[in-house]
Amino acid sequence: MYAVKKREWILTDTDNDIYVESIDDVVPAGGIGKFKVNKRTLRGGTRDGVEVIEVSNGVLSYVILLTRGMGIFQGSYKGIRLGWDSPAGKSPIHPHYVNLHDRMSLGWLTGFNEWIVRCGLDSNGAPCVDSVIDNLGRESKVELTLHGKIANIPAYYVSLSYDPFSEALIIEGRVRESALYYPSLELRTIITTTYLSNSFHVEDHVINLKSTPAECQLLYHINFGAPLLEEGSRLVAPVKEMAPRNKRAEEETGVEGAHSFIGPSPGYVEQCYYHTLHSDDVKSQTAVALINKSADKCAVVRYNTRTLPCFTEWKNTQSVSDGYVVGLEPGTSFPNTKTIERSKGRVPVIASGGSYICKFTIEIHDDAKSVSNVEEEIEKLGAGKPTQI
Secondary structure, X not given: OOOOOOEEEXXXXXXXXXXXXXXXXXXXXXXXXXXXXXXXXOOOHHHOOOEEEEEEOOOEEEEEEOOOOOEEEEEEEOOEEEOOOOOOOOOOOOHHXXXXXXXXXXXXXXXXXXXXXXXEEOOOOOOEEEEEEOXXXXXXXXXXXXXXXXXXXXXXXXXXXXEOOOOEEEEEEEEEEEOOOOOEEEEEEEEEEEOOOOEEXXXXXXXXXXXXXXEOEEEEEEEEOOOOOOOOOEEEOOEEEEEEOOOOHHHOOHHHHHOEOOOOOOOOOOEEEEEEEOOOOOOOEEEEEEEOOOOOOEEEEEEEOOOOOEEEEEEEEOOHHHOEEEEEEEEOOOOOOHHHHHHOOOOOEEOOOOEEEEEEEEEEEOOHHHHHHHHHHHHHHHOOOOOEO
16 A cells, blocks of 8 residues: 655745746646645735735635735635724735834834734834844844734745645745844744644744844734624633733723623724633643624634743724724733843743744634533633632
8 A cells, every 4th residue: 555645836935946926837636635725916006916825625715925924814714704804904915015113113003904913023012122232242222113023024935735645735934034133033834724624723933043042922913803703702711810901901800801892892992911821731732712692603722831821812892994803812922012021031032043833723613512612621721720810
């Protein structure tokens, strides 16, 4: 009996001057089984030049942004929309049109309309001035912009793989956040789904390319609007500790108040809640779920608390035109300034040539029984364990 080999095609490799315009140019008919995969370049307006890969496993689809740090623009599961409506527009924004230093270093927001976007790699939180050692060995002040740079850097390497044995489709991307006298970090991401699955898995390796140790920060900004977010939706999480970010967030008291949602509300002021979560005692796996009002649909985020010890809930139930959205955000730290997170010991350091590995899985459920099972599973993670606010 012959082993079935995984098939792989390189779509972009700028180091070796490889670029493929269309998947049909390299993938033979039937080469990726029953999956539907399309690579194209968007044209017109501020999306002009954005390269995407559109993936469908038969029931679940998503759009990977090659030009925007391998983020995921939007998705759909059996007709359930996955994403949100951003004031930035209905199409991905090319990094050419994003000035990170705009409006006191808040310019990242002008390109922010993805379903899933990474914040990092050198910094992932609020803007601040940080101290670094410059090329002359002196302490120097540098400006860190909102949520870092990685989401506005194109991938230099992209490949497509198909495993006939497991019916798995894999997209790999590599993005460098690196320059002379700067931090030199590389993201290597592997995005995997299987045929007719309700989930996909992301595995990220952040690699330190320098000959000296380097800090890194990474936060996954996973954003949901309607239909999963609506009046009466709930966030279910095995809370170990929860802290409102500020006085405004304290207005909705307790875990129940923080984890319940109202409908679109003009003038609503965003709230953030910082959490640590209980996990299983063996593998440190945890999960959170956004459940709709009728409890027959939900989105689940699964991840490991050893590498992603912090979880942030971003609650922004403004009017739809202003951005009706909740963010579920596992991270290496909270999205405070890097200086604050460093002082709390929440900024990982990677050895020269080493890597920091983060993994998460997104699941979508569309029936009451499955939703009930997810809620029961998450409740068991925290059963009999204390919650501190």
